[in-house]
Amino acid sequence: MREKVVEKTFEALFALEDLRELLRKTAPFDLTKEQIEEAKKILAKVRKTLDEIGGELK
Amino acid sequence: MAQTVGGLEVRAKEELFINLEPLQRGGIMPAETRKAALSYIDGYSTCDYCVGTLHLIRKPPIADFLEEVAGFLGMDFAILTNGCREAKFAVMHAITKPGDAIVMDANRHYTSYVAAERAGLAIYEVESTGHPYFQIKPEGYASAIEKVKAETGRLPSLVLLTHVDWIYGNLVDAEKVGKICEEYNVPFLLNTAYSSGRMPINGRNLKADFVTCSGHKSWAAGAGTVGILAIGKDLTEKVIRSSKEYKVKPIEILGCSARGSSTIALMASFPFVKERVKHWGEEVKKARWFSAQMEALGDIEQLGDSPHNHDLIRFETPAFDRIAQKHRRRGYFLYEELLERKIAGVKAGKTKAFDLSTYQLTNEQLKYIIDSFKDIIEKYS
Numbered sequence: 533m534r535e536k537v538v539e540k541t542f543e544a545l546f547a548l549e550d551l552r553e554l555l556r557k558t559a560p561f562d563l564t565k566e567q568i569e570e571a572k573k574i575l576a577k578v579r580k581t582l583d584e585i586g587g588e589l590k
Numbered sequence: 591m592a593q594t595v596g597g598l599e600v601r602a603k604e605e606l607f608i609n610l611e612p613l614q615r616g617g618i619m620p621a622e623t624r625k626a627a628l629s630y631i632d633g634y635s636t637c638d639y640c641v642g643t644l645h646l647i648r649k650p651p652i653a654d655f656l657e658e659v660a661g662f663l664g665m666d667f668a669i670l671t672n673g674c675r676e677a678k679f680a681v682m683h684a685i686t687k688p689g690d691a692i693v694m695d696a697n698r699h700y701t702s703y704v705a706a707e708r709a710g711l712a713i714y715e716v717e718s719t720g721h722p723y724f725q726i727k728p729e730g731y732a733s734a735i736e737k738v739k740a741e742t743g744r745l746p747s748l749v750l751l752t753h754v755d756w757i758y759g760n761l762v763d764a765e766k767v768g769k770i771c772e773e774y775n776v777p778f779l780l781n782t783a784y785s786s787g788r789m790p791i792n793g794r795n796l797k798a799d800f801v802t803c804s805g806h807k808s809w810a811a812g813a814g815t816v817g818i819l820a821i822g823k824d825l826t827e828k829v830i831r832s833s834k835e836y837k838v839k840p841i842e843i844l845g846c847s848a849r850g851s852s853t854i855a856l857m858a859s860f861p862f863v864k865e866r867v868k869h870w871g872e873e874v875k876k877a878r879w880f881s882a883q884m885e886a887l888g889d890i891e892q893l894g895d896s897p898h899n900h901d902l903i904r905f906e907t908p909a910f911d912r913i914a915q916k917h918r919r920r921g922y923f924l925y926e927e928l929l930e931r932k933i934a935g936v937k938a939g940k941t942k943a944f945d946l947s948t949y950q951l952t953n954e955q956l957k958y959i960i961d962s963f964k965d966i967i968e969k970y971s
Contacts (some may be wrong), residue, residue, distance in 0.1 A: 546625045553621035555605040560932030561954070 537588050544581040550574050602881045603934055608934030608955050610946035612756070612902045616788050616808035616832035618950070619855060626858035627813035627851040635850050642848035644853070645669045655857045662864065663801050664792030665820035669830065670847045670856075671841065675701035677802035677819035680842035681779055682709035682748060684829040690747035691738040693776075695726040695762070697755035704783060706750075709831060712833065714738050714746065722893050722906075724758045725878045726751075735774050749776050753791075754784035757945070758894030759877075759902030761785070768797025775826060783807050784806035784902060786818075786944045787863050788949065789870040799825050810859035810866075814852030819843075866950070877901045887967060893943070901949035907941060913970040914941040922968065929961040 551574045558567060592602040601826060603609050604618060617629065630636065639649040646653050652670070660668040671677040678701065684794045686692065688710025694702055706713050716730035731749060738746045751767045754760065763781055771778035780798040782791055787808035793801040803818040805811035821829055830840050839845035848856075881892045881903055889909035894899065908923050917923040925938040936944050948956060 542625075542629065544629065549621045549624050550629070552605060552624070556618075557952075559605055560607055561958075 533588050537585055540581050540585045540588070544578050544585070547574055547578045547581065551578075595836050606957060607929075607932050607934040608951065610933065610948075610949035610959070612759075612935075612945055613807065614935070615810050615901065615947040615949040615951075616784070616937075617806045617810060617812050619812050619859060620862050623810060623813075623855050623858040623862070627855045630851045630854040631813070633850060636853050637849055643840070644849055646838070650854065650857065652853065652857070655860065659818060659860070660820055662874045663786060663803070663818075664794040664796075664818045665801055666823040667826045667830065668818055668820040669843060670853055670946075671802075671817040671819050671843055672847045673815045674781065674802045674804035674807070675699075675705055675817070676843070676847065677773060677800075677817045678702055678750070678779065678781060679705035679708060680819055680956050681777075681800050681802070681829060682706060682711060684831070685777060685825065685844050686711055686747035690749060691742055691744070692748045693734045693738060693746045694733060694750040694943075695730075695752050695755070697724065697726055697757060697760065698750065699756050699783065702750055702752065711747070712742075722891065723760075723896065724894055725760055726755075726762045728770065731767050731770045734776075735770070735776065745774055745776050747777070748779060750779045750781060753780055753782045753786075754900050754902065756784060756902070759784070759898065759900035759945075759947075760894045761899040764796040764798065771799075772797050784900070788867065788873070788901070790867045793820060793822065798822070800829075803891065805848075805856040809856055809863050811852060811856035813855040814848060814850060816848040816852035816856050818856075873901050873949060874899055876951070876953070877903060880948045880956050880960070881905075883956075884963065887964055901947045902945060903948065904945040908942045909967055910941040913967075917970070924968040927966045927969075928962065931965075933959055933962055 551571060554567060554571055591600050591602050641647055645656055656668045660666060682705055686709055690711055691714055692706050692711040693714045696718050714734050716726055716734045718724040720728055735746060749771050751764055753760060753764050768778050773798035777799045779800040780796060781802050783804040785791055786803045799822045801820040829842055833839045834842055869914060878897050881898050884890050884905055885892060891906045893904045914921045916922055921939040921941045924941050925936060928936055936946060
């Protein structure tokens with residue numbers, strides 16, 4: 533269980549770094565429609581990973 | 591930013607602003623590097639499989655990485671240092687003795703001077719051409735070497751050239767300096783803190799015996815500080831000599847240097863760096879466009895090489911200084927006006943002259959910066 537939780541914790545952190553990268557590359561402008569879509573995909577990945585962690589902790 | 595972590599303000603400069611700070615632009619890390627650095631953030635994280643010295647570690651593959659870096663720089667050997675300054679001092683300490691002479695350019699970074707002082711060297715400088723170009727002419731090195739010879743009866747022990755300087759972003763013809771050093775048979779150290787990692791460098795072609803690099807300045811490697819010392823084969827043994835007592839520990843870097851996430855950052859960024867140097871021509875084109883647009887605003891003059899050959903650009907800016915004289919915030923007005931427009935990196939209080947870097951900014955961002963400077967001028971005219 534621990535190994536899976538650790539792996540998924542890094543996966544979630546890494547996905548958030550991808551979101552951070554999007555913010556860095558586009559500063560200081562508002563995100564375009566395409567960029568918002570990209571951000572949503574990252575968030576979905578983070579949520580899925582967090583759910584997987586939650587599942588392991590039950 | 592109001593958010594804090596561990597009692598410190600969260601730094602979100604790259605996420606919220608366009609950062610023009612020349613010190614920082616080449617050290618901004620891509621996402622993959624931040625991920626790697628994050629997992630190696632603990633002290634001595636590179637040393638899980640220590641083999642006695644950092645540069646020989648196989649897991650993570652530091653030894654293989656350094657071999658590739660040496661080839662990338664057109665040199666025969668490369669070793670990690672804590673920074674470019676430590677690499678310069680290591681060379682000076684290894685191949686000179688106190689009282690020897692060193693020749694360096696007047697545009698040198700202060701650390702070149704301080705390293706030479708620490709090594710007890712007599713410093714001879716190659717002057718720049720002065721305002722407004724401040725160029726270092728390679729021929730000046732021959733004159734300076736002759737001066738050392740005339741005054742001391744001996745050749746200098748080392749010649750140092752700042753490939754691209756930190757004030758004007760001038761790019762010096764290193765190959766010409768290398769040829770002069772070769773003619774005099776004086777070892778040649780090329781300080782590439784602002785060039786390698788940004789633009790292609792081949793030390794062998796430039797006739798350099800030593801190439802010193804800054805990971806955190808130009809190789810997209812933060813997470814601490816890290817440098818590289820690359821050496822040609824003739825002088826490797828002289829500089830990388832080991833301790834008598836601790837056979838595996840190179841004396842000049844005190845055995846091991848950057849033992850943690852900064853080394854990992856350097857390694858993780860290397861694929862990114864190898865790719866980005868291929869696009870150096872585009873960076874120069876952007877810098878020239880930006881410089882021309884700034885001068886077109888009126889009463890602004892770009893200093894240094896013209897046309898410019900680097901992303902680090904210094905401007906004399908009477909247009910902003912005139913406003914500062916009448917503004918209640920004096921010289922701070924420009925910094926604050928830029929900050930309001932989400933532009934950071936121009937030093938607070940500077941209006942007579944300032945430097946900035948256009949490195950890896952998009953055309954949209956560069957246009958926005960020009961429009962912002964224009965907007966500020968119009969606001970106060």
